[in-house]
Amino acid sequence: MAVGPETFPQKMFEVAGFELGTASAGIKTPGRKDVVLMRVCEGASVAGVFTQNAFCAAPVQICKQHLSEAPARYLVINTGNANAGTGEEGFQDALATCQSVSTLCNTSIESVLPFSTGVIGEKLPVEKLVAVLPDAKAALSTDGWNDAAEGILTTDTRIKGASLQFSYEGKVITLTGISKGSGMIKPNMATMLGYVATDAAIAPELLQRLLTDATNCSFNRITVDSDTSTNDSCMLVATGESGLEVSGSNQELFNVFADALTQIMQELAHAIVRDGEGATKFVTVKVESALNQQEALKTAFDIAHSPLVKTALFASDPNWGRILAVVGRAEIADLDLDALQLFLGDVCIVSKGGRDAGYTEEAGQAVMDGEEILIRVVLNRGDVSETVWTTDLSHDYVSINADYRS
Amino acid sequence: MAVGPETFPQKMFEVAGFELGTASAGIKTPGRKDVVLMRVCEGASVAGVFTQNAFCAAPVQICKQHLSEAPARYLVINTGNANAGTGEEGFQDALATCQSVSTLCNTSIESVLPFSTGVIGEKLPVEKLVAVLPDAKAALSTDGWNDAAEGILTTDTRIKGASLQFSYEGKVITLTGISKGSGMIKPNMATMLGYVATDAAIAPELLQRLLTDATNCSFNRITVDSDTSTNDSCMLVATGESGLEVSGSNQELFNVFADALTQIMQELAHAIVRDGEGATKFVTVKVESALNQQEALKTAFDIAHSPLVKTALFASDPNWGRILAVVGRAEIADLDLDALQLFLGDVCIVSKGGRDAGYTEEAGQAVMDGEEILIRVVLNRGDVSETVWTTDLSHDYVSINADYRS
Numbered sequence: 001m002a003v004g005p006e007t008f009p010q011k012m013f014e015v016a017g018f019e020l021g022t023a024s025a026g027i028k029t030p031g032r033k034d035v036v037l038m039r040v041c042e043g044a045s046v047a048g049v050f051t052q053n054a055f056c057a058a059p060v061q062i063c064k065q066h067l068s069e070a071p072a073r074y075l076v077i078n079t080g081n082a083n084a085g086t087g088e089e090g091f092q093d094a095l096a097t098c099q100s101v102s103t104l105c106n107t108s109i110e111s112v113l114p115f116s117t118g119v120i121g122e123k124l125p126v127e128k129l130v131a132v133l134p135d136a137k138a139a140l141s142t143d144g145w146n147d148a149a150e151g152i153l154t155t156d157t158r159i160k161g162a163s164l165q166f167s168y169e170g171k172v173i174t175l176t177g178i179s180k181g182s183g184m185i186k187p188n189m190a191t192m193l194g195y196v197a198t199d200a201a202i203a204p205e206l207l208q209r210l211l212t213d214a215t216n217c218s219f220n221r222i223t224v225d226s227d228t229s230t231n232d233s234c235m236l237v238a239t240g241e242s243g244l245e246v247s248g249s250n251q252e253l254f255n256v257f258a259d260a261l262t263q264i265m266q267e268l269a270h271a272i273v274r275d276g277e278g279a280t281k282f283v284t285v286k287v288e289s290a291l292n293q294q295e296a297l298k299t300a301f302d303i304a305h306s307p308l309v310k311t312a313l314f315a316s317d318p319n320w321g322r323i324l325a326v327v328g329r330a331e332i333a334d335l336d337l338d339a340l341q342l343f344l345g346d347v348c349i350v351s352k353g354g355r356d357a358g359y360t361e362e363a364g365q366a367v368m369d370g371e372e373i374l375i376r377v378v379l380n381r382g383d384v385s386e387t388v389w390t391t392d393l394s395h396d397y398v399s400i401n402a403d404y405r406s
Numbered sequence: 407m408a409v410g411p412e413t414f415p416q417k418m419f420e421v422a423g424f425e426l427g428t429a430s431a432g433i434k435t436p437g438r439k440d441v442v443l444m445r446v447c448e449g450a451s452v453a454g455v456f457t458q459n460a461f462c463a464a465p466v467q468i469c470k471q472h473l474s475e476a477p478a479r480y481l482v483i484n485t486g487n488a489n490a491g492t493g494e495e496g497f498q499d500a501l502a503t504c505q506s507v508s509t510l511c512n513t514s515i516e517s518v519l520p521f522s523t524g525v526i527g528e529k530l531p532v533e534k535l536v537a538v539l540p541d542a543k544a545a546l547s548t549d550g551w552n553d554a555a556e557g558i559l560t561t562d563t564r565i566k567g568a569s570l571q572f573s574y575e576g577k578v579i580t581l582t583g584i585s586k587g588s589g590m591i592k593p594n595m596a597t598m599l600g601y602v603a604t605d606a607a608i609a610p611e612l613l614q615r616l617l618t619d620a621t622n623c624s625f626n627r628i629t630v631d632s633d634t635s636t637n638d639s640c641m642l643v644a645t646g647e648s649g650l651e652v653s654g655s656n657q658e659l660f661n662v663f664a665d666a667l668t669q670i671m672q673e674l675a676h677a678i679v680r681d682g683e684g685a686t687k688f689v690t691v692k693v694e695s696a697l698n699q700q701e702a703l704k705t706a707f708d709i710a711h712s713p714l715v716k717t718a719l720f721a722s723d724p725n726w727g728r729i730l731a732v733v734g735r736a737e738i739a740d741l742d743l744d745a746l747q748l749f750l751g752d753v754c755i756v757s758k759g760g761r762d763a764g765y766t767e768e769a770g771q772a773v774m775d776g777e778e779i780l781i782r783v784v785l786n787r788g789d790v791s792e793t794v795w796t797t798d799l800s801h802d803y804v805s806i807n808a809d810y811r812s
Contacts (some may be wrong), residue, residue, distance in 0.1 A: 054741045084667030085730050087760025088744065121761055124771050182730065184714055214457025225713040227728070274755030307631040307713070307799075308590055308807055315808035320524025320635070329634040335460045354493025355527055393713075394546040395804050401714055402721035 002157050002275045003282040003371050003391070007267065008244035012145040012163045013174045017107050017239030018197040020144030023135035025128045028080030028118060032308040033127055033151040037101070038075040038195065044239045046072040046113075046200075049207040049215050051232035057084035057092040059114040060231060068096070070110035075235065076101050076136075077115040077193070079154050079180075080131050084230040085121040088357030091161050093124040096287035100130040104137060117156050117180070117193055117231050151176040152193050155400065156182045162267035166260055168253055175260055179234075179268035183401060185224035194219065194234035194268055200257060205250065210261055220263035221388045224276035225397070226305040232271050236261075242261040242278040247406050273389045278397030284374045289331075291382035299330040299377060300388040310393030315375065318364030320349045327377055336381065343376040344368065366391050408563050409680045409688040409777050413673065418551040418569045419580045423447035423645030424603040426550030428557040429541035431534045433740050434486030435529075440559040443507070444481040444543035444601065450645045451607075452478040452519075453614040455621050457638035463490035464500040465520040466637060472504070473786050477515035481641065482507050483521040484535050485586075485598070489526040490636040490708050499530040500678065506536040510543060521585070525597055555584040558599050561806065562588045564681050568673035572666055574659055577650050579606050584792055585640075586675035589683040589807065591630035600625065600640035600674055606663060609645030612654065615641040618666055624671035626795045630682035631803070642667075644709040679795045684803030687719050690797050691782045696738075697788035705736040706782060706794040716799030718795060719779065724770030726755045728751060733783055742787065749782040766806070 019039045027034045040046060050060050067070070076097060083090045093094045098112040105112075106229050116124065139147070147157035163176040181192025185358045202210065211234070219234060238246075264333055274282050285303050290296035303309055312319040320342060329338070342350035345367035367373060425445045433440045446452060454473055456466050470477070482503060489496045504518040511518075522530065545553070555565035569582040587598025608616065615642070625640060644652075652663045680688050691709050696702035709715055712732045718725040726748060733746065748756035751773035755765050773779060 053731060053734040054736075055730055055743060082727075085727050085756065085760055087758055090760065107632035121729060186726075227712055227714045227731060230727075230731050230734060306633055307803070308633045311804055317808070321488075321491050321636075322590075324461055325459060325633060325636050328459040328636060330460075332460065337461060341409065350491065352493055354491055354496065389668065393804060395801055397713070398717055398720065398799060398801050398804055401717035402723070405805060 003279050006158060006273055007271050007274065008149070008159050008161045008175065009163045011063045012161055013165050013176050014142040015174050015176050015197040015239060016075060016142065016199050016241035017044060018237055019142050020148040021136040021139030021141065022144060022147035023132040025078070025132040027078055027125055027128055033147060034079045035076040035132050035136050035146045037140065037152040038148070039132050039140050040073055040237050041239050041241065043050060045204040045207045045234045045239055047204065049211055049234050051061060051229055053230045054123050055085060055226050055230045057082055057116060057231045058086060059083055059116045060092035060233060061091070061099065062094050062280065063113045064117065066110045066113055070108055071106050072113050073111040074105055075113045075115065075195070077152055079152055080118040081116060081122060081124050082118045082231050083116040083124040086123060091125065092400050093126045096126050097129055099369045100133055115193060115233055117152070120230060128266065129242040144174060145178060152178065152180040154180065154277050155277060156180050160268055160271035160275065162264045164260055164264060166256065166395045168244060168256060171242055173242050173244055174198060174259065175264045177264050177268055179272055181272045182275045183224060184227040184229045185222060185272060187274065192229055192232055192272065194265070196235070196261070196264060197237040197239065199239050199242035201245040202238040203243070206246065207236060207238050210258055213258065214261045214265045217316050218260055218269040222269045222273050223301060223304050223388060223390050224273065270389060273391055276391035277400045278394040279391035280394050281392040282372045283313060283392065285390060286374065286376045286385065286387045288376065288378045288385045289382055290379045290384045290386070293384050293386060295332050296386035299327060300386050302326050303375060304390035307393055310325065313392035316368040316392045318344055318349070318361065318368045319345070319366070332379070339380040341380065343378070344365040345374050408685045409685050412564065412644040413677050413680065414555070415569045416616050418567055419571050419582050420548040421580050421582050421603040421645060422548065422605050422647035423450060424643055425546040425548050427542040427545030427547065428550060428553035429538040429545065431484070432477050433531055433534055435485055439553060441542050441552045442483040442487045442552070442557040443539065443546065444544050446479055446643050447645050447647065450643055451610040451613045452640045453610065453617045455617055455640050457635055459636045460635040461491060461636045463488055463522060463637045464496035465489055465522045466639060467497070468500045468504065469519045469521065469639065472516045472519055474488065478519050479517040480507050480511055481519045481521065481601070483558055485520060485558055486524040486525045487528060487530050488524045488637050489522040492529060495529065501531045501768045502532050503535055503698035506539055510539050510654060521599060523558070526636060539626050551582060551584060558584065558586040560586065561683060562586050562681050566674055566677035566681065568670045570666060570670060572662065574650060574662060577648055579648050579650055579663065580586070580604060581670045583670050583674055585678055587678040588681045589630060590633040590635045591628060591678060591682065596801055598635055598638055598678065601673070602641070602670060603643040605643065605645050605648035607648070607651040608644040609757040612652065613642060613644050613790055616664055619664065620667045620671045623668055623750040624675040628679050629707060629710050629794060629796050630679065676795060679797055682797035684800040685797035686800050688778045689719060689798065690793060691796060692780065692782045692793045693793065694782065694784045694791045695788055696785050696790045696792070699790050699792060700761050702740050702790050702792035705738065706792050707735060708732050708736045709781060710794050713799055719798035720800045722774040724750055724767065724774045729781060730756060738785070745786040747784040747786065749784070753782050762779045
């Protein structure tokens with residue numbers, strides 16, 4: 001139950017200086033891989049983007065604090081419990097987790113970053129989690145990506161990863177990453193969970209900037225159901241082991257690297273949409289020639305969130321009236337209805353305020369019958385374009401969320 | 407498939423000076439009542455509130471224009487076709503409808519107000535519509551409310567009405583109204599369709615103010631699926647036949663009348679929510695002690711629109727973590743998490759940033775098992791409260807909107 005073929009790479013290239021180890025603590029489901037430990041080599045840089053939800057979970061708060069206090073050496077992730085809405089007790093539980101990693105791995109508590117995902121509002125079973133940390137430590141390996149991709153899942157039906165290498169001046173740079181998420185997906189400065197590592201050398205401030213920019217055209221442009229999680233986080237690790245340094249935006253390598261990072265993060269973000277809860281369609285919503293970014297984004301997200309558009313997509317129904325109605329309520333000031341055009345794929349559906357003269361229901365139906373659908377709104381009033389990706393709204397979305405306590 | 411018992415009144419009190427006639431034109435479904443004509447006596451005042459959707463349909467545009475040009479004498483409504491997204495042709499079709507009424511009833515075209523509801527983007531079959539106008543005219547009667555309530559429905563499963571009388575200084579004032587709507591419900595200054603008549607005498611400007619105020623605590627506080635229709639309209643007619651005048655806000659009668667009007671319009675608005683597409687729950691979301699109206703309303707509507715909250719409601723699952731996550735993303739500046747309280751009915755669920763010490767799952771479950779559910783968020787940072795009403799998100803919502811071309 002996901003759109004399109006499996007996208008997890010056949011080969012996840014290892015990143016020198018970055019190891020992953022996975023264990024099973026039975027936090028929610030006995031026998032399931034649910035604890036992941038990641039080790040970052042000394043001298044590496046680590047950047048992060050986090051949920052903007054005011055109720056950001058205890059581990060997110062501690063993660064942000066630790067990241068500002070010391071170079072990160074270990075990341076510890078559990079699924080099955082988000083440790084969110086848990087008050088002071090949740091804070092102490094997240095700290096206790098960090099303390100256990102600190103003792104086990106002989107590092108400072110501030111160098112440990114905690115992450116949790118799963119059910120909100122229930123106490124984290126810390127004892128179960130820390131009991132398997134030695135297993136996770138023993139499993140640490142640069143080729144631990146596949147197990148880790150499995151170990152961070154919750155309602156996901158697929159593991160999600162992306163990996164690439166490129167050569168520069170005779171040396172090779174690797175980028176490899178994993179992500180998870182399929183519901184409560186409307187990230188706001190970050191995805192559900194994402195971890196990307198590279199062996200390029202990049203100073204922390206520049207790394208943060210690269211991550212933020214790449215997030216803004218990947219994880220911050222997807223939505224499944226308009227809900228922003230309390231635990232969204234995306235981390236980018238640069239180990240420097242390749243011997244190549246990305247040093248600044250006036251450098252050719254900077255642009256090559258930024259493009260590669262954007263590609264990896266879009267693949268990870270799209271994988272989340274393809275695995276969106278109940279998804280049967282992968283939908284690209286593109287708003288073109290808007291006056292400014294705000295109106296382009298709001299229009300695109302309003303379309304992507306509309307239950308009526310999403311149910312029409314589920315039904316493969318070229319019901320363009322519903323899309324038009326959303327554009328009309330998107331609060332675009334002084335919208336010229338006659339100038340606007342609406343396309344399904346390459347098929348022009350609306351022009352001059354009504355159905356395009358050349359439109360046929362068959363042409364629209366042919367686009368909607370596909371698994372991958374492009375909705376394109378051309379406002380013809382400026383030069384700003386924005387793209388977001390989303391899913392349809394199916395019976396299975398209702399079933400999954402009416403049956404699962406997430 | 408609607409929440410709670412039928413609420414249509416046993417007795418719809420007639421309003422002297424206001425007549426309704428219903429006919430069947432087979433615009434979308436053969437044999438269905440789908441054309442309603444309403445006649446307003448000379449000297450009456452008519453006020454209206456309309457959709458803020460930029461793609462407001464041709465009849466809405468003409469209705470607003472005519473209302474500004476001449477005293478309204480006739481309202482003509484069709485269902486089965488919204489005449490929206492129909493460009494210049496749609497405009498001409500709506501005018502042709504008005505012209506037919508004008509000729510048939512010997513009145514000016516500007517005194518005729520047109521309304522359409524139904525499928526968007528298809529040409530209005532004007533010939534079918536005008537062919538039955540003589541039938542509708544012949545049926546005009548002050549007791550035509552029940553047929554008219556049926557004649558304005560689309561996907562609704564129930565007719566919707568409200569009616570009351572009160573005495574003042576030995577005379578009686580009557581208010582009676584009907585509404586329709588069950589999907590694409592997030593009115594913005596008006597509902598889908600609503601028609602309320604009273605025999606009080608009220609000058610046009612004051613009538614408009616009374617209607618706007620009552621709309622802002624009724625139709626503008628409901629949502630089923632966050633989508634705003636291209637055709638929303640609500641009209642208020644004051645015939646003056648009671649011999650009592652509502653003259654200004656310093657008058658005792660003004661307050662009595664305003665309360666009665668709000669009551670009628672809330673009943674009509676609630677009837678729309680109860681009949682919301684696929685609805686199994688009638689949900690009241692109240693946000694209390696907010697700093698200002700904007701944050702109270704945004705928080706309440708964000709909760710009411712969240713697919714994750716709505717599917718939890720469908721499942722009768724007291725999944726308060728999802729509600730908390732929405733409050734956290736509602737962009738409340740400097741929200742004090744520890745001060746906030748969350749209640750399901752009378753049951754305190756969240757306090758001090760986590761699950762309330764006295765909360766039990768059984769107590770939450772008991773509230774969620776009901777058909778009528780109150781979600782109450784107490785922000786404890788100001789003195790503004792706002793209430794909105796909504797439904798859950800069920801399998802039937804998906805079925806209705808994946809199967810029906812609306």
